[in-house]
Structure formats: C-alpha cells, structure tokens
Amino acid sequence: MRKLVLSEAPVTLQEIEEALAYVTYIVRKYGDAYLPVLRRLEHEVEAARQKESPGDRARRAQREAEARIQPRGMTRDDAAAYCSLSPAAWDRWVREGRMPPPVPGTHRWDRKAIDLAWDRLSGIAATEVDASEATVAEWRRSYRARNPTG
Structure with a gap:
C-alpha cells in the first residue's frame, strides 16, 4: 500500500481555487451529497483571500482581469x-x-x-x-x- 506523504508547504490560494472548481463539477455531476466539501472549500478560499497581502491581491486581480479579456x-x-x-x-x-x-x-x-x-x-x-x-x-x-x- 502506498503511503501518502503530505507536503510541508502551505496550500496556496490557487490550489484551493482549483480544488473548488473540481468539487463544483463533482456537485453538478453527482449531486448535493458533496455540498459540504464545496462549502468547506468556499470557506477556505475566503479565509485565504483575507490573508493575502495587498500586492498578492493586486496581482491576482490583474491575472483574473487578463483571463477575461479576449482581444479582438x-x-x-x-x-x-x-x-x-x-x-x-x-x-x-x-x-x-x-x-x-x-x-x-x-x-x-x-x-x-x-x-x-x-x-x-x-x-x-x-x-x-x-x-x-x-x-x-x-x-x-x-x-x-x-x-x-x-
């Protein structure tokens, strides 16, 4: 049996957001049984965003804005x-x-x-x-x- 080794590095906001996207898909596909996991991740994202430095927050906002813009x-x-x-x-x-x-x-x-x-x-x-x-x-x-x- 493989042993799970957890990383010593803290989980990043981006990793939590990616997990949230996956769990959202799972809830849509398999139903409300997974809503508690979704709610927990939403809470984790909010907590991580509150801990962000102003510089990190600005960089994240810039990345999100660039991702939405599709130049003609x-x-x-x-x-x-x-x-x-x-x-x-x-x-x-x-x-x-x-x-x-x-x-x-x-x-x-x-x-x-x-x-x-x-x-x-x-x-x-x-x-x-x-x-x-x-x-x-x-x-x-x-x-x-x-x-x-x-």
Whole structure:
C-alpha cells in the first residue's frame, strides 16, 4: 500500500481555487451529497483571500482581469495559437484562403473573422450565410482588390 506523504508547504490560494472548481463539477455531476466539501472549500478560499497581502491581491486581480479579456485584434502568433495551429501552418491556411488575411493596414487578425472562417470550415455556416459573413466576404473582396498580392 502506498503511503501518502503530505507536503510541508502551505496550500496556496490557487490550489484551493482549483480544488473548488473540481468539487463544483463533482456537485453538478453527482449531486448535493458533496455540498459540504464545496462549502468547506468556499470557506477556505475566503479565509485565504483575507490573508493575502495587498500586492498578492493586486496581482491576482490583474491575472483574473487578463483571463477575461479576449482581444479582438490578434497577432499572427496569437491567431495561430487561437486556432491550435503552428505559425507556419497558420501562414499556409491564410495563403490557401482557409483563414482570413490580416485587417488591412495592420499585422492583426480579427477574432470574429477567424471564428466565421472556422464556422465555414466546420460546416456550421454551410446552410445559411448570415449578414456578418456576407460582410466579411465583401471585406475580403475589397481587400484583395486593393492588395492583389495579399
């Protein structure tokens, strides 16, 4: 039988928050029998947050804010990562027309245009063309007319 060895290091707020996320999932999936564990972890998170230094609290707030922000304009590397592609594969997909070119006059890709391209590739947009996709198609035509090599 394996012996459980507890770490001497104190449990961090991040570890408690991760445990809380797992237990929340368990409560949703298996029912209220696990609510006491959920309540205990909620209490632990609150206690740990009260012990945080102002600097740690500010850094945590900054991380949480950054996690919520999804910029509309993305760099080539960000756009490739967003699509789970390498930058080289991203470049190939853009050349092949699978993904849109960058916004004219920039080196940034529009998240919504990428989402529409994925919808088209996956067949979601195959049954109907909505106004936003028609707008993107018009933009692409005008972009290619202005930039024949792009």
